[in-house]
Amino acid sequence: MTDTPASRPKLRLGTRRSPLAMAQAEEAARRLCEAHGWLEEAVELVPVIASGDRIQDRPLAEIGGKALWTRELDIWLDEGQIDAAVHSMKDVETIRPDSLVIAAILPRADVADRLLGAASVAQLEPGAVVGTSAPRRAAQLLHHRPDCKVVTFRGNVATRMAKLASGEVDATFLAAAGLDRLGESGVGTRLDPEDWLPAPAQGAIGLECRADDAETRRLLDAIDDAASHVRVSAERALLEGLGGTCHSPVAALTLKSGSEWTLRAAIFSENGASRIDGECRFATDNFDEVRALAADMLARAPANIAALFAGRL
Numbered sequence: 001m002t003d004t005p006a007s008r009p010k011l012r013l014g015t016r017r018s019p020l021a022m023a024q025a026e027e028a029a030r031r032l033c034e035a036h037g038w039l040e041e042a043v044e045l046v047p048v049i050a051s052g053d054r055i056q057d058r059p060l061a062e063i064g065g066k067a068l069w070t071r072e073l074d075i076w077l078d079e080g081q082i083d084a085a086v087h088s089m090k091d092v093e094t095i096r097p098d099s100l101v102i103a104a105i106l107p108r109a110d111v112a113d114r115l116l117g118a119a120s121v122a123q124l125e126p127g128a129v130v131g132t133s134a135p136r137r138a139a140q141l142l143h144h145r146p147d148c149k150v151v152t153f154r155g156n157v158a159t160r161m162a163k164l165a166s167g168e169v170d171a172t173f174l175a176a177a178g179l180d181r182l183g184e185s186g187v188g189t190r191l192d193p194e195d196w197l198p199a200p201a202q203g204a205i206g207l208e209c210r211a212d213d214a215e216t217r218r219l220l221d222a223i224d225d226a227a228s229h230v231r232v233s234a235e236r237a238l239l240e241g242l243g244g245t246c247h248s249p250v251a252a253l254t255l256k257s258g259s260e261w262t263l264r265a266a267i268f269s270e271n272g273a274s275r276i277d278g279e280c281r282f283a284t285d286n287f288d289e290v291r292a293l294a295a296d297m298l299a300r301a302p303a304n305i306a307a308l309f310a311g312r313l
């Protein structure tokens with residue numbers, strides 16, 4: 001199938017402007033061109049400034065506003081200024097506008113976190129200062145290393161690496177996927193995701209479009225990776241079942257063995273002192289077991305964890 005630019009208008013892909021977001025949008029564009037036999041100019045990248053990028057001096061969990069990364073892209077989609085939006089699925093709220101649909105998940109990259117500044121979590125210096133703005137990473141670190149001091153750490157990947165290099169912190173965590181996409185695959189220590197569970201949907205790029213835009217849905221479907229889509233949907237079903245957001249201390253990982261799918265998850269108190277683990281097998285066509293696991297974990301959660309999710313159901 002070759003839809004040439006001459007036979008149809010350019011496909012406009014909305015993206016955030018950070019170097020990582022642009023690299024992800026370029027990957028999506030490349031895959032679309034490959035799948036449809038298009039020339040490069042058949043896809044136009046349309047950068048927008050997300051609210052989350054505008055506010056740099058406060059922890060995201062504190063700003064708390066919904067859809068911090070997607071609000072502008074949602075509006076541009078609804079208004080028809082773009083045909084599809086490219087997202088880091090880790091940053092996308094579980095509850096989305098009815099008018100939109102996640103039409104494609106690209107083949108998932110490395111889901112692991114990397115630790116920069118020490119060879120392992122155990123080898124961090126006593127009392128080490130660790131920069132992160134992710135409640136999950138903060139809680140997970142403090143669970144293993146209550147002696148460490150967590151400080152708020154915002155900014156894009158390059159900014160964070162510069163803050164580490166300048167000695168502002170002793171160590172930080174970054175997603176392997178983001179580092180790899182920016183050509184920084186060599187830095188830090190990869191933390192085995194089975195020991196150090198990543199965030200739900202980490203490492204996954206998704207494309208969203210209007211639910212009633214059949215033509216764009218067809219074009220995006222050609223670059224959907226079915227297995228990655230299942231994994232991201234299951235991990236997001238857990239987060240939704242917990243009533244969590246991308247700023248909740250929730251870790252999750254799907255694993256496949258033969259034809260059997262498993263999800264492992266953990267939820268934490270803010271200070272990492274409490275942790276509830278869970279695991280289930282799940283069917284890929286309904287995720288009922290995943291939602292049941294979320295309910296079971298909440299039922300087992302002590303007050304200091306339950307309080308973080310209370311009122312969100």
Ligand SMILES: NCc1[nH]cc(CCC(=O)O)c1CC(=O)O
Nearest residue numbers: 088090174175177178202203204
């Ligand atoms: N919250 C920011 C964010 N959103 C997605 C990624 C990395 C890429 C990915 O996980 O797909 C990052 C940076 C990081 O956590 O290091």
